[in-house]
Amino acid sequence: MVRGQRMPEADADQLRVIGEKIRTSRRAMLSVEAFAEASGVSVGQISRIENGTGNPSVESLLRVITALGYDMADILEPEVSDRTVVVRSDERRTFSSETTPYSIELILPTMSGDMSVTYCEEQPGEIRNADSTIDGDVLYFVIDGTMDIEKDGHTYRLGPGDALLVGFPHRNTVVGDTVVKTVQMFRVGGLMNE
Numbered sequence: 115m116v117r118g119q120r121m122p123e124a125d126a127d128q129l130r131v132i133g134e135k136i137r138t139s140r141r142a143m144l145s146v147e148a149f150a151e152a153s154g155v156s157v158g159q160i161s162r163i164e165n166g167t168g169n170p171s172v173e174s175l176l177r178v179i180t181a182l183g184y185d186m187a188d189i190l191e192p193e194v195s196d197r198t199v200v201v202r203s204d205e206r207r208t209f210s211s212e213t214t215p216y217s218i219e220l221i222l223p224t225m226s227g228d229m230s231v232t233y234c235e236e237q238p239g240e241i242r243n244a245d246s247t248i249d250g251d252v253l254y255f256v257i258d259g260t261m262d263i264e265k266d267g268h269t270y271r272l273g274p275g276d277a278l279l280v281g282f283p284h285r286n287t288v289v290g291d292t293v294v295k296t297v298q299m300f301r302v303g304g305l306m307n308e
Contacts, residue, residue: 130166135189137164139182141250153181206233221297229301236261236294242286251281252300259294262287 140149140160150157155177162168163178170178179189206219221231236242236259244252254263255277263270265284272278288294 126166129168132189133164133166136178136182139184140164144245149178149181153177155181218298229299231297231299234296234298236286236288236296238288238291238293240286240288244282244284244286250301251279252298253277253279255297255299257295257297259292260289261294261296262289 140146144152146157146160150160153160155163155174159168159170159174160178163170163175176186179186201221206221208217208219218232218234221233254261254272256272256274258274260271260273263272263278263280263284263286265280270278270280271289
């Protein structure tokens with residue numbers, strides 16, 4: 115493409131799809147201001163990338179993708195709604211970021227999209243503060259152990275087989291001397307907002 119020449123519509127469409135994936139994933143973790151600080155990319159450039167209106171450098175795009183904790187394939191992988199995906203327990207990818215400093219395992223193959231499903235283990239005595247900048251909520255399903263989840267002055271004690279749908283921010287505390295094992299389903303914007 116020659117400088118100043120309009121981008122072909124097919125390329126512009128691809129940039130919009132990539133931008134939407136980045137926006138959806140970023141909103142699940144950080145405000146645009148906090149994300150700009152974490153990635154080293156300006157708020158304006160992030161906005162252009164997310165809207166598919168900019169022509170980001172490869173370096174800017176890689177900074178954004180890395181700050182999300184992704185590989186390039188996570189963003190470029192096409193969305194196929196009718197495919198069947200098997201994720202074996204010993205092949206789950208791990209994920210962590212600046213806002214999620216502990217490691218979680220992805221049950222779905224990526225964290226891009228409106229929904230993510232993860233498997234987490236929390237150690238006895240561990241306390242996790244769920245970030246207040248996240249726009250959405252999470253469904254916790256406890257497989258093993260006991261945990262307290264504090265939200266708005268209320269404490270909910272969960273044991274094996276219990277589930278709780280809760281918005282952000284909230285705090286998790288492992289109770290007792292057993293590792294807490296959970297499956298967590300998060301959706302941007304929140305299940306509770308529908």
